[in-house]
Every structure is written in structure tokens, then in C-alpha cells.
Amino acid sequence: MTRPGSDSSDSGAGAEPGGGFEAVWARAAGVEGWLSEGQARLLHHRASGLPPGAVVVEIGSFRGRSTIVLASAAPVGAEVVAIDPHAGGDRGPREIAPEAARGQADLAAFEANLAAAGVADRVRHVRLPSAEAGAAVNGGIDLLYVDGAHRFAPARFDLAGWGGRVRPGGTMLVHDAFSSVGVTLALLTTTFTGAGWRYAGRHRSLAEFERVRLTLGERLADALRQAAQLPWFLRNLAVKALIAARLAPVARLLGHRGGHWPY
Numbered sequence: 417m418t419r420p421g422s423d424s425s426d427s428g429a430g431a432e433p434g435g436g437f438e439a440v441w442a443r444a445a446g447v448e449g450w451l452s453e454g455q456a457r458l459l460h461h462r463a464s465g466l467p468p469g470a471v472v473v474e475i476g477s478f479r480g481r482s483t484i485v486l487a488s489a490a491p492v493g494a495e496v497v498a499i500d501p502h503a504g505g506d507r508g509p510r511e512i513a514p515e516a517a518r519g520q521a522d523l524a525a526f527e528a529n530l531a532a533a534g535v536a537d538r539v540r541h542v543r544l545p546s547a548e549a550g551a552a553v554n555g556g557i558d559l560l561y562v563d564g565a566h567r568f569a570p571a572r573f574d575l576a577g578w579g580g581r582v583r584p585g586g587t588m589l590v591h592d593a594f595s596s597v598g599v600t601l602a603l604l605t606t607t608f609t610g611a612g613w614r615y616a617g618r619h620r621s622l623a624e625f626e627r628v629r630l631t632l633g634e635r636l637a638d639a640l641r642q643a644a645q646l647p648w649f650l651r652n653l654a655v656k657a658l659i660a661a662r663l664a665p666v667a668r669l670l671g672h673r674g675g676h677w678p679y
């Protein structure tokens with residue numbers, strides 16, 4: 417698989433002033449995955465601000481990096497549901513076709529990593545594709561983290577179907593936003609045009625949306641704020657093209673270091 421690069425400069429300073437995150441990140445950072453420290457900090461901050469009894473849903477858990485952050489930060493009594501078929505497909509950059517052995521290895525690593533981090537009993541894993549997992553969660557969602565299949569159709573389903581279950585005032589965090597083509601097209605057809613989300617900003621490719629009802633004027637302003645991210649999206653496409661053409665050093669000219677896909 418294409419491994420993510422380490423990026424120690426990505427501290428995401430400012431998102432979480434307390435000391436809790438550092439201890440959590442010490443347990444999650446060694447788990448393979450595509451979540452930067454700054455992005456993890458934002459997940460931690462949002463999960464730790466939830467009320468007891470909140471419902472947290474993660475779509476796309478891989479080997480547990482983000483799951484550990486969410487489960488460690490969520491308050492006691494919160495329900496944390498991790499949805500991932502662990503079928504070895506739609507797994508990482510250019511790893512689209514399912515591959516059973518790869519999925520089994522991911523599942524074994526996911527379970528071992530959650531146990532090592534001490535959060536195994538705080539997470540309910542649903543081993544299904546998100547499109548088939550709707551009945552596994554009752555009612556509304558307070559925090560939704562979307563990082564499953566990045567192709568347009570499943571990504572759109574996650575944003576529209578699962579996103580539609582986020583309670584008013586709730587939060588949706590979307591990974592690989594304005595970076596993956598499928599996820600960005602899915603955003604264009606949901607959060608850009610809908611009245612139900614306010615774009616709250618992004619940490620690299622981790623975009624945050626608040627569940628609110630916008631007026632027509634607010635919708636327009638919000639769509640423009642999202643459209644302003646498109647130059648960064650085009651830059652990421654160029655970086656990916658350079659990496660695919662084995663020209664990763666040239667991607668440095670675009671401010672990208674390391675041979676890993678931007679995220």
C-alpha cells in the first residue's frame with residue numbers, strides 16, 4: 417500500500433489547549449493511517465466537547481488511528497460506532513478493488529490497536545459498507561466523521577444519507593475534502609448547494625461542517641467560501657499527478673514534501 421508520510425510539523429496549534437490530546441496522540445500516532453496530528457487534534461476537540469450520551473459515527477476506520485482519537489475523547493456514556501467493511505477495497509490511494517486478505521489484516525490490526533489503546537470496549541464496530549449499515553445506528557448523530565470510500569457515489573451517499581442524520585447543531589467532519597476528486601464532487605452536490613450545512617473551515621483536507629439551516633443569502637456566501645478551496649484542490653490534483661508520474665521532487669515546488677498522497 418502507499419504509506420502516508422510522517423509530518424511532525426503539522427501540530428494544528430490552537431485547536432485544543434488542554435493536555436488531553438497529547439496523551440491520546442501518543443497512543444494513536446503509531447497506528448498506520450492518513451490522519452495528521454493537526455487533523456487528529458480537531459477530531460479530539462470536537463469529540464471531547466460532546467455531552468454525555470452523544471452519538472459519534474465514524475465511516476472508514478482502517479486500522480483505528482482516527483477511531484482511537486474519537487473514542488478516547490468522547491465523554492463517558494457516549495456511543496462510538498465505527499463503520500468499516502474491512503474488505504480491503506476503497507482503502508487508500510489507488511487501492512480501490514477489494515482484496516480479502518488485505519481486509520482481514522486491517523481488521524486484525526484495527527482490533528489489536530484499539531485494545532492496545534484501551535478503547536476496545538468503547539467502540540462498536542459495524543463490519544458493513546456504510547450504505548448497508550444504516551440500521552446499526554438508532555436515531556440522530558451528534559458527530560459524524562466521514563473517511564470511507566472516496567469514489568463519488570459512496571462518498572455522496574455518506575454525505576447525503578449519513579450526513580442527513582446529523583442533529584441540528586451537530587458536526588460533520590470530512591476527510592480528503594478538496595483533495596480527492598470523488599469526495600470533492602460529492603461535496604459540490606451536497607454541502608455546496610444544500611441549505612443544511614455551514615462550512616466551518618478545514619485543517620488541510622479535513623473539512624468541518626455545522627448542521628444549521630441557512631437562509632438564501634447565507635447559502636450563497638457559504639458556497640463561495642467552499643469554492644475558495646478549489647485552487648487548493650487543483651494544487652492537490654497536480655501533486656498527485658506528479659507523484660503518479662514519479663516526479664515527487666517536483667511537487668516540492670507546490671509546497672508538498674514526501675512521496676505520499678496529500679491529505
Ligand SMILES: C[S@@+](CC[C@H](N)C(=O)[O-])C[C@H]1O[C@@H](n2cnc3c(N)ncnc32)[C@H](O)[C@@H]1O
Nearest residue numbers: 449476477478481482500506545546563564565
Ligand atoms: C482512508 S481509510 C480510513 C482511515 C482512517 N480513518 C484512519 O484514520 O486511519 C478508508 C477506510 O474506508 C473503508 N471503507 C471502504 N469502503 C467503505 C464503505 N463503503 N463504507 C465504510 N467504510 C469503507 C476501508 O476499508 C478503509 O479502511
